[in-house]
Amino acid sequence: MPNYANDPSxxxxxxxxxNSDFPIQNIPFGVFITKDDVITIGTRIGDYAIDMGALQQxxxxxxxxxxxxxxxxxxxxxxxxxGKKTWRLVRNRLSDIFLDSNPVLRDNASHxxxxxxxxxxxxxxxxxxxGDYTDFYSSKEHATNVGxxxxxxxxxxxxxxxxxxxxxxxxxxxxxxxxxxxxxxxGQTLPNGETQPVFGPSKLxxxxxxxxxxxxxANLMGEPVSVKDxxxxxxxxxxxxDWSARDIQKWEYVPLGPFLAKNFASSISPWIVTMDxxxxxxxxxxxxxxxxxxxxxxxxxxxxxINLEVAIKPExxxxxxxxxxNFKYMYWTMSQQLAHHTVNGCRVNSGDMMGSGTISGPTxxxxxxxxxxxxxxxxxxxxxxxxxxxxxxxxxxVIIRGYCQNEGLRIGFGEVSSKLLPAIDIKI
Amino acid sequence: MPNYANDPSxxxxxxxxxNSDFPIQNIPFGVFITKDDVITIGTRIGDYAIDMGALQQxxxxxxxxxxxxxxxxxxxxxxxxxGKKTWRLVRNRLSDIFLDSNPVLRDNASHxxxxxxxxxxxxxxxxxxxGDYTDFYSSKEHATNVGxxxxxxxxxxxxxxxxxxxxxxxxxxxxxxxxxxxxxxxGQTLPNGETQPVFGPSKLxxxxxxxxxxxxxANLMGEPVSVKDxxxxxxxxxxxxDWSARDIQKWEYVPLGPFLAKNFASSISPWIVTMDxxxxxxxxxxxxxxxxxxxxxxxxxxxxxINLEVAIKPExxxxxxxxxxNFKYMYWTMSQQLAHHTVNGCRVNSGDMMGSGTISGPTxxxxxxxxxxxxxxxxxxxxxxxxxxxxxxxxxxVIIRGYCQNEGLRIGFGEVSSKLLPAIDIKI
Numbered sequence: 001m002p003n004y005a006n007d008p009s010x011x012x013x014x015x016x017x018x019n020s021d022f023p024i025q026n027i028p029f030g031v032f033i034t035k036d037d038v039i040t041i042g043t044r045i046g047d048y049a050i051d052m053g054a055l056q057q058x059x060x061x062x063x064x065x066x067x068x069x070x071x072x073x074x075x076x077x078x079x080x081x082x083g084k085k086t087w088r089l090v091r092n093r094l095s096d097i098f099l100d101s102n103p104v105l106r107d108n109a110s111h112x113x114x115x116x117x118x119x120x121x122x123x124x125x126x127x128x129x130x131g132d133y134t135d136f137y138s139s140k141e142h143a144t145n146v147g148x149x150x151x152x153x154x155x156x157x158x159x160x161x162x163x164x165x166x167x168x169x170x171x172x173x174x175x176x177x178x179x180x181x182x183x184x185x186x187g188q189t190l191p192n193g194e195t196q197p198v199f200g201p202s203k204l205x206x207x208x209x210x211x212x213x214x215x216x217x218a219n220l221m222g223e224p225v226s227v228k229d230x231x232x233x234x235x236x237x238x239x240x241x242d243w244s245a246r247d248i249q250k251w252e253y254v255p256l257g258p259f260l261a262k263n264f265a266s267s268i269s270p271w272i273v274t275m276d277x278x279x280x281x282x283x284x285x286x287x288x289x290x291x292x293x294x295x296x297x298x299x300x301x302x303x304x305x306i307n308l309e310v311a312i313k314p315e316x317x318x319x320x321x322x323x324x325x326n327f328k329y330m331y332w333t334m335s336q337q338l339a340h341h342t343v344n345g346c347r348v349n350s351g352d353m354m355g356s357g358t359i360s361g362p363t364x365x366x367x368x369x370x371x372x373x374x375x376x377x378x379x380x381x382x383x384x385x386x387x388x389x390x391x392x393x394x395x396x397x398v399i400i401r402g403y404c405q406n407e408g409l410r411i412g413f414g415e416v417s418s419k420l421l422p423a424i425d426i427k428i
Numbered sequence: 429m430p431n432y433a434n435d436p437s438x439x440x441x442x443x444x445x446x447n448s449d450f451p452i453q454n455i456p457f458g459v460f461i462t463k464d465d466v467i468t469i470g471t472r473i474g475d476y477a478i479d480m481g482a483l484q485q486x487x488x489x490x491x492x493x494x495x496x497x498x499x500x501x502x503x504x505x506x507x508x509x510x511g512k513k514t515w516r517l518v519r520n521r522l523s524d525i526f527l528d529s530n531p532v533l534r535d536n537a538s539h540x541x542x543x544x545x546x547x548x549x550x551x552x553x554x555x556x557x558x559g560d561y562t563d564f565y566s567s568k569e570h571a572t573n574v575g576x577x578x579x580x581x582x583x584x585x586x587x588x589x590x591x592x593x594x595x596x597x598x599x600x601x602x603x604x605x606x607x608x609x610x611x612x613x614x615g616q617t618l619p620n621g622e623t624q625p626v627f628g629p630s631k632l633x634x635x636x637x638x639x640x641x642x643x644x645x646a647n648l649m650g651e652p653v654s655v656k657d658x659x660x661x662x663x664x665x666x667x668x669x670d671w672s673a674r675d676i677q678k679w680e681y682v683p684l685g686p687f688l689a690k691n692f693a694s695s696i697s698p699w700i701v702t703m704d705x706x707x708x709x710x711x712x713x714x715x716x717x718x719x720x721x722x723x724x725x726x727x728x729x730x731x732x733x734i735n736l737e738v739a740i741k742p743e744x745x746x747x748x749x750x751x752x753x754n755f756k757y758m759y760w761t762m763s764q765q766l767a768h769h770t771v772n773g774c775r776v777n778s779g780d781m782m783g784s785g786t787i788s789g790p791t792x793x794x795x796x797x798x799x800x801x802x803x804x805x806x807x808x809x810x811x812x813x814x815x816x817x818x819x820x821x822x823x824x825x826v827i828i829r830g831y832c833q834n835e836g837l838r839i840g841f842g843e844v845s846s847k848l849l850p851a852i853d854i855k856i
């Protein structure tokens with residue numbers, strides 16, 4: 001089936017500003033609530049949120065096999081379950097509905113009134129109910145930086161890293177959409193030079209620049225998904241800030257991995273950009289040496305050229321961009337991650353989320369965490385307002401943005417923006 | 429509100445054999461499917477499964493505030509969400525309905541026909557939709573054994589272990605009820621003395637003897653649950669076999685913890701035994717030294733005296749009991765685990781599951797895994813049929829049983845039984 005929604009010559013009768021992340025070629029999927037407390041599945045063109053539930057009720061999806069209430073739901077899980085063919089049919093249909101030359105909705109004022117909202121008038125919700133969330137650790141530069149700081153500078157990469165897309169399970173219940181503030185977490189830490197741990201708010205709260213992909217039902221328990229087929233089970237991608245408390249992490253993580261240092265909050269951008277929309281930005285990954293085992297071996301281009309940046313905005317002054325990176329630096333691809341995840345028969349469901357791991361580029365200004373950017377706090381970052389940051393301060397907002405760009409087209413994710421609030425007042 | 433369902437003098441008009449795990453004082457909760465494909469929430473007395481959906485439709489829960497379809501659901505999540513007061517009201521009511529002296533259902537043949545099934549005629553399903561699953565590592569004996577084998581025999585316990593109920597996130601999608609067979613998983617391993625990993629079926633599949641507790645909605649994101657209040661948010665417990673592939677685990681687990689070595693399958697017993705039913709078996713925990721930090725400190729008895737055993741049954745011969753242990757050996761209590769889990773504001777929802785970690789006792793015959801029982805395969809176990817086991821063989825069934833016993837009363841869990849099938853045939 002042609003993916004004609006990607007045609008760069010298409011324009012919409014909805015206004016799209018020049019540098020918008022959301023031209024008619026994007027058509028991402030999300031869930032929003034209107035001022036009248038209606039929750040619906042929707043898409044976005046320019047600065048307009050489109051109510052797909054209303055579109056469905058008005059008959060705009062006729063001819064596509066969908067359950068009657070497919071878009072009148074508060075999560076995308078059922079739609080994602082329907083699989084790649086349906087995603088493409090719906091995305092093509094949306095492209096047609098908003099195509100410049102199509103008068104059907106364009107010239108129907110009462111329908112437009114029901115269907116189209118200013119983006120500022122809706123609140124974005126979590127787009128999927130995330131059953132299971134896995135975080136990978138697939139940036140070689142990040143793994144090397146962490147290894148240098150915490151283990152052995154001469155043998156920074158652990159022996160398994162070049163053979164395994166290392167990953168671990170995370171917590172679904174604290175994944176929140178952009179805009180939800182996060183409190184500085186409490187926890188146990190071991191102060192430098194001490195032997196007894198202390199309890200209190202984390203002193204070293206950090207962001208992690210990541211992306212994440214959302215899956216459809218990929219397999220039954222016991223059945224691996226091959227690396228060749230894996231991309232068919234990936235619905236789309238979001239930006240992801242994997243909030244981390246470095247002092248809690250350092251004390252707790254041996255031997256079973258990070259736990260409370262990570263599960264206090266994880267923030268995602270609310271619009272899932274489909275793999276169909278990202279197709280024009282497919283590119284090569286870094287060379288893999290040694291060659292991966294056969295179940296992870298793939299040919300062709302499986303990376304995506306996605307520009308990423310992180311800004312820190314203090315409460316009352318302007319933001320400072322602290323990192324510029326790119327998703328294409330990842331050593332392991334998403335299809336390798338998914339093939340590895342299922343090779344033991346682990347079941348993957350619709351709405352599961354898999355994080356890339358911190359995305360660090362090759363240069364110091366492309367590192368994906370304050371831990372790396374300030375090299376463990378040794379080299380504070382200068383902010384535009386003259387203050388310095390080793391880690392994230394109370395009331396700072398961390399903003400991650402991402403977009404793809406070629407000569408004719410920009411496809412973006414918008415942003416994931418979340419404010420770090422002070423620790424709550426607790427008496428324990 | 430009195431918890432009178434626990435009265436040991438009560439007897440039921442339903443037959444309960446002498447050593448049954450399910451006297452009228454138990455009243456566990458589960459979900460089953462009948463031969464007519466009806467899925468319902470139910471309880472068990474003796475060898476009878478009770479259809480609580482049918483009981484509700486017939487008016488037997490009148491006077492208790494419940495949504496109309498509370499028990500006509502395929503998970504217990506909504507019921508568990510209703511909180512401790514409702515659990516107790518329903519359990520007391522069930523005790524009354526089946527009380528020897530109560531003729532209402534006893535003498536109504538047509539109602540009995542609808543409500544009561546032989547346990548052999550129903551299939552037990554997963555009792556809850558598990559949003560997030562966490563596994564702890566709270567047996568000091570187990571952590572010490574593993575530390576001796578894999579790290580430093582002189583410093584077997586890691587420095588954080590006595591201060592933190594160490595835990596990590598697991599995979600919800602592959603938690604299955606007793607009776608579902610499990611395939612030997614594929615994965616990467618590093619053969620002894622080699623530097624390049626190989627791919628194939630795991631050679632060292634193991635069980636882990638655990639229990640798990642199921643929570644109700646405990647908090648909002650950002651709000652800790654105090655150790656004092658934690659027990660109020662625990663609905664009940666199940667037996668838990670945390671299947672593990674030791675060779676995959678050894679190669680993959682540094683630095684982010686076990687992943688594919690664990691997430692191919694985790695098996696639980698299908699009846700959730702409530703904390704109310706376990707109340708008579710409350711007992712002291714091992715002394716905690718050093719004293720825990722204030723947020724983990726508690727007084728009184730917070731352990732439970734639950735006898736546990738593990739049997740291995742080869743395909744065609746009789747079973748051999750390979751371990752006898754007790755839940756009371758756990759160093760950290762469930763309330764400490766839950767308080768720790770939420771101290772950073774991590775949200776805990778209805779139906780979340782938290783595993784104890786492998787439960788090993790102080791003696792060699794009370795260890796909770798083949799890894800420990802055979803000391804890494806060095807001391808194979810003799811089976812009754814004359815064969816030996818270092819780990820679990822294809823077509824072996826692993827059975828975990830658990831029960832509490834005092835002079836007057838036995839409250840049990842039944843069993844979690846699952847067969848290890850050979851690796852599937854895959855071409856990669």
